[in-house]
Amino acid sequence: MAAYSSKFFKIGSCDGQKVVDGEVMPLVLEPADPAKKDVESLVEALGNNKEWFDQMITKNSAVLLRGFDVGNAVNFNDVVEACDWEDIRYVGPAPRTHIHKRIWTANEGPLSEFIYYHHEMVLIKEFPKKVILFCEIPPPEGGETPFVPSFKVTEKMLEEFPEEVEEIEKRGLMYSFSAPTRNTTASMRGRGWEDAFATSDKQEAERRANALGMEIEWLADGGAKTILRPRALTRVFEGRNGRRMWFNTVVGMHGKEQSSATMADGTELPLKLVKRCEEIIEEESIQFKWQKGDVAFFDNWALLHGRRPSLPPRKVLVATCK
Incomplete structure (x- = not known):
């Protein structure tokens, strides 16, 4: 992890991580100082380290922010906007509901169904570079968001x-x-x-x-x-x-x-x-168990992702960025 350098984040781990071509997927970043896990500190850190954080996503394809007090759509939107990436409107078959500013529900189809692996908006001429997911309510069983290099x-x-x-x-x-x-x-x-x-x-x-x-x-x-x-x-x-x-x-x-x-x-x-x-x-899929407050950043150019069947309740929100 020679390219890793941050005073605000420390490297964590999660079940299901894999090393692919020498890179850990997902790279888990936690607050280096437990006293600075609030949203305001996270937003400030992302704003001050935009280029570095973008490089981490490209390098590792998936970055999971864990252990921060991201509690709702407003907090999630603040995190997304701190990265300063341009929004891109979703075009596709998934039923979604607008929640707040740049934030939408993820696919609202039946939780009992498996959403197959895909690059977001792969069929459209203009597709997102980043797909960002936030877990507001983790499912009691299943409901993972598996991804594939x-x-x-x-x-x-x-x-x-x-x-x-x-x-x-x-x-x-x-x-x-x-x-x-x-x-x-x-x-x-x-x-x-x-x-x-x-x-x-x-x-x-x-x-x-x-x-x-x-x-x-x-x-x-x-x-x-x-x-x-x-x-x-x-x-x-x-x-x-x-x-x-x-x-x-x-x-x-x-x-x-x-x-x-x-x-x-x-x-x-x-x-x-x-x-x-x-x-x-x-065979190549990677997955982790959602925890409340998790924010996952996927390089949509590099990863396919899907959704495992889930028991209710499950609430995952999404933002898509250029």
């Missing part, structure tokens, strides 16, 4: 399916997704198109969808089918050691009731490739 998935897929991976990369991907007219929390993908595009006017929705790189087909029940193509299989981002990220949502959307994932020309993906990819992602 995306480049490890690419490495293994190239080892096992080198020709197939490069062929898909060359041809590109096509996704489709069906959304209802209005929001419903009966599904983890229950966000309606009116909310997603912030309009009830179909022509305006089409214009906004097109600006995001989507086509829309209108369904007989008033819902919308969005089509996205071509999309990349992997991406390489600056400052991440040339790692080739598995920057797609093939497994999460392939062959599902509301969605599909194929090659850009409509050719079906090899089922054995999709199934093995699902296994690899789970």
Whole structure:
């Protein structure tokens, strides 16, 4: 941890940590002085160490602030704003509710359902660089937010399916997704198109969808089918050691009731490739148990993340940043 240097934070640990390419994921930071665990001290420390803290997130992909008195959405918003990253509006299928300023609920779909691993807004032209999560009410059982170093998935897929991976990369991907007219929390993908595009006017929705790189087909029940193509299989981002990220949502959307994932020309993906990819992602996953007040910073360019099924209550809030 040669790059680590801070007088305000000390390095902690949590169950489930892994060392990946020499870096601990997540890096756990706790107050160095127990008398300075209040939100005001944390906000001041983050404000005074913006560049360093940003480097820690890029270096370790995941940073968990633990042991601070972050108690509610207002506190969480103060922490987010202290980092001085630009906000980015969420576009996607998850039903969410605005809570305070830059803070929203995480996916409000049924806690009994597993939210599959994904890079946030991976299908949109502009996606967050950071996903920040705050645990206000930890679940009594389950409900972890597992994450996966995306480049490890690419490495293994190239080892096992080198020709197939490069062929898909060359041809590109096509996704489709069906959304209802209005929001419903009966599904983890229950966000309606009116909310997603912030309009009830179909022509305006089409214009906004097109600006995001989507086509829309209108369904007989008033819902919308969005089509996205071509999309990349992997991406390489600056400052991440040339790692080739598995920057797609093939497994999460392939062959599902509301969605599909194929090659850009409509050719079906090899089922054995999709199934093995699902296994690899789970093999490489990392997770910790949420504690009240935890704030987790994910490098969205480097990590896939999801949500384990949970017993209620569970309250996790989210902010997304450029």
